[in-house]
Amino acid sequence: MTVDSRDATPIYAQLDRGLRAAIATGRLGPGDQLPTVRQLAVELRINANTVARVYAELERGGVIETRRGVGSFIRAAGRAEARPAEEHARRLSAFVTRVLADAEQAGFTIDDVVATLGAHRQGGR
Numbered sequence: 001m002t003v004d005s006r007d008a009t010p011i012y013a014q015l016d017r018g019l020r021a022a023i024a025t026g027r028l029g030p031g032d033q034l035p036t037v038r039q040l041a042v043e044l045r046i047n048a049n050t051v052a053r054v055y056a057e058l059e060r061g062g063v064i065e066t067r068r069g070v071g072s073f074i075r076a077a078g079r080a081e082a083r084p085a086e087e088h089a090r091r092l093s094a095f096v097t098r099v100l101a102d103a104e105q106a107g108f109t110i111d112d113v114v115a116t117l118g119a120h121r122q123g124g125r
Contacts, residue, residue, distance in 0.1 A: 003044050011046055015054045023063065023074060030076040034064065 001022065003014045022028040034040070037055060041048040055072055058064045066072045103113050 001040075001044065003046060012050050012054050015044070015046070015051065016057065019054065019058065020063070028074050030074050032074045034072040034074070036071065 001015070001018045003011050003018070005011070007014060009017075019028070019034075028034075034055070035043065037048050037051045041051045044051075055064065055066070059066055059072070062075060064072050065075050099113065100110060103110070
């Protein structure tokens with residue numbers, strides 16, 4: 001997990017996005033323990049309050065669960081299951097719009113994006 005202080009995206013949003021991406025790609029799975037707030041803050045060289053804020057939002061969203069005195073863990077329910085269906089659909093649509101806009105700006109067609117996504121889905125890179 002990394003954050004870029006030069007990126008215009010707020011640090012908490014980068015961290016949230018990074019954790020969600022790790023869950024979505026399977027790098028973090030149900031039952032996996034997250035680093036403590038302090039550990040992650042030190043590792044990323046960011047404020048512990050920022051990490052705590054992201055963990056709290058992920059917990060409210062049902063993505064992680066915190067067991068007092070033990071730690072924070074990825075919940076058994078997947079990220080998609082942790083959100084109402086209409087919110088999931090809205091967020092996915094907004095995400096796809098951003099990806100396609102970025103792809104177009106970089107000179108890629110929608111077919112390029114779809115073909116590459118298909119290759120990733122099949123396990124290729």
